[in-house]
Amino acid sequence: MWRRNFSTGAAASRALTGKKFDALVIGGGHNGLTAAAYLARAGLSVAVLELNRSEISKFSSRDAEAYPSDFMDLLLAPASKVLNNWFEAEVLKATLGTDAIIGTTGSVHTPGSGYVLLHHVMGETDGDRGVWSYVEGGMGSVSLAISKAAKEAGAHILTNAEVSQLIVNDSGATSGVVLADGTEILSSMVLSNATPYKTFMELVPNNVLPDEFTSNLKHSDYSSATTKINLAVDELPKFESCKLSHPDAGPQHMGTIHIGSERMEEIDSACQDAVNGIPSRRPVIEMTIPSVLDKTISPPGKHVINLFVQYTPYKPSDGSWSDPAYRESFAQRCFSLIDEFAPGFSSSIIGYDMLTPPDLEREIGLTGGNIFHGAMGLDSLFLMRPVKGWSSYRTPVQGLYLCGSGTHPGGGVMGAPGRNAANVVLQDFKRR
Template sequence: MIRNYKLYSRFFRSKYGSTTSICASRCISIKPKYDVIIVGAGHNGLVAAAYLQKAGVDVCVLEKRHVIGGAAVTEEIIPEFKFSRASYLLSLFRPQIINDLDLKKYGLKVYLRNPSSYTPLREPGGLNGKTTSLTLGMDSTFNKQQIAQFSIKDSHNFELYEEVLSKVVNCIEPLLDRVPIQVTRDIKQSLSAKKYDLQTVLAFLSSYKKTEQDLSTFYELMTAPAIKILDRWFESEPLKATLATDSVIGAMLSPHSPGSGYVLLHHVMGELEGVKGAWGYVEGGMGSVSTAISNCAVDHGARVLVNKCVEKINIENGRTKGVVLTTGTEIESNIVLSNATPKVTFLDLVSDNCLSEDLVSELKQIDYKSPVTKINVAVNKVPNFLADPNTTSDCIMPHHQTTIHINCEHSDLIHRAYLDSQHDHYSKEPVIEMVIPSSLDKTISPPGSHVVLLFTQYTPYTLANGQKWDEKTKQDYANIVFDSIERYAPGFKDSIIGSDILTPPDLENIIGLTGGNIFHGSMSLDQLYFSRPLSSLSNYKSPIKGLYLCGSGAHPGGGVMGSPGKLAAFKVLDDLKAKRIKK
């Protein structure tokens, strides 16, 4: 894959002329034709726009909502409280993209969290019967001391466990920044440098060689239930349950489900401020990530337009010709990138007769099940946990800065919550990841007040007996969540100023996430790498010439990562260059 942007820029300027001026790119008018149209201003679509525009390609991004960002969005639902309405933490975003797009120059600022995880207990426990919580962070000595409260054996094993996970992550990491190899019956043909650039082949072979050295560990993490892996390493439940939350977060899985081991792995692949596995808050909320990317794209000449809903993608004789907005406006382009889910892209925006029956059938079988209801809460004071009481009424304790795990001190609690959802009921004791970004970021709430973000599961898309997710049902579930927190932090319910409740149907209808799935499709082994979203669509291109997928439904998958957008952009640039050379 070519990485010389100046070379790309010179090449495309020779064809298209100089890039659009900054002033023109900020104009709200729509031109009748662009080199590239991107459907959806989620972070991946914006990443694609920035890379393409930097290379001299004239890009227009069309967003149906009034605000950019997709799931990486900040919204002031309650006056003076800025919610990261869907995604809420940063870690997986590729460092190279931050550097390539100079995102810190364009406003990206991150608060690194330490400690990173806090699990309060309902009742004191541990070896002395008096331990009230488990806190984990970046300091190995601190972690060892915390875990030793529950198990001396576990305190010695934890660092080794992290080393093994890091080793497997290092095996997979080269694949995150490369278009996937498409494996055919002929492996030699699959690895042919004629079909793929040499660096892609080398990345694939490098990952294979690394995993070959410890193939059993790699295979187990990719396929086994997380609890099987954790049981082998640890004996203390608060530790196992805390780690198990990463194996199910955002996925309709239990720690006992095959494949949950990979979801656990996916959530430790990140890097922030040069620290592997670190997570942090973005100043101004997650929408600031999208805004920084958009600022870069616009600064180089792209148009990023809101309130522009694409109704369909125009296709003639198997080739993309542009898009039609819901207003009836037609915009021409021979290249369209879709940041929407595969379902929306190919089943909603493309006419039925443009795809084969077999492909349509495969697309309908993609798994979008989601367990997530996101609840955003404005409170007038910081929560006060019984396990570690506040030293003063308004003080920020170290655990307030972390991910706080509620109903997570035993893996059985997680499994029972999952079982509720398998009968189309929401969980009576939901698994809750609670974060308080205002503990570090003072720009998102009034002084003394706080933003509390609750990532909760399990809530099925469709409830039993035809019950609807109406306002009453949503509030009933939210009350169960609030009651759960109240047991750990009395006074929480009285502190609530207002809330925003997003069930799976809400995440689908408002944010555009099919099934409410935050990953644009399950992160299961059958929907990863050369099978993401399908084996025939795994290199971002589609059977329709000029139509590309650039969202999280493409490799390497979900999370605020940016790789799908970048890799789709580079695929477009390679195809444009090849087309130009042929002429």
């Protein structure tokens, strides 16, 4: 099954030349793979085309009375208002507040950031609401598991298969795609897991889309201030707040560790730096140490540390992310901040890599480096996602669908956009 349905390179694409599928999926991210798995299980012939090699009053009358205003605050208000209403301790409010700025260029004081907070805490794991989980082997294991399910259902997955253009016939309907090597793969249904901008501005031929749709899409917000730093270290951080007499992992190493955000005003100050065009002088850092829980990803005595960092403008005004010295300077700024809380952290680093917004755009295809395929603002949620009038996963091109995080319900590793899109495709397929 693996050999038959998982293939890579030019030979694989040539083998599919002229073959017609019921559906094609552009991009092997978790949403694309989820859509492919559901479609294949429903009996459709499916191929996934991936550029790269590898792949959340009934019980209380008081609560019932409070619900409408609380819910509207979560949708419309700044996260700081929500947190100030609910909590007293500043450090608790700031810690929770980081969930309101993940992947955004906004502050905890930005209207609508309450929804971003809700978006990141309303999911569940094994019935525990608001819990985030770690997957053994890293997040790539999620895609591997979904791709395994898709292949077992009969889907073909091609890697190193870069889609360069959508084929649109004279009637305005899609009939397949063209790969970068010129190979044509045919289907009257194509699902794109790429960002809406990349899908319509780069893959769809010119003069196919309605002017209003194109205008709305071009003016959508793809800004990002997120940087990811992955490190290998030779010892665990020794936090001043919880010193231990042994080098082994403790509870302080097993959750999300928040650095640079003891007060909501610190978060806002870091954001204002980015608004003024410079990376935050005191970045907001969320640290995780997955190797404490997962011994499969690092050798004995060594550890993997992930840093999710805000705020880093796509085009900083005081330098360029293409400058190695500029990149190194910012990385050392982050490590020095961690040293304030865990002395000696910097000296434990064996090596690291860093993904800034331009890196995320170039290497992963995230327009503007936005991890959500577009901002999660008030003007781009629900019926407005990705643009007004096109929230049903269908698009102005007949037979072309969106299945990525640029559709409802948005970003996060949950597979909901892929599943929803697959259901819409199946509805349309049955009507034929």
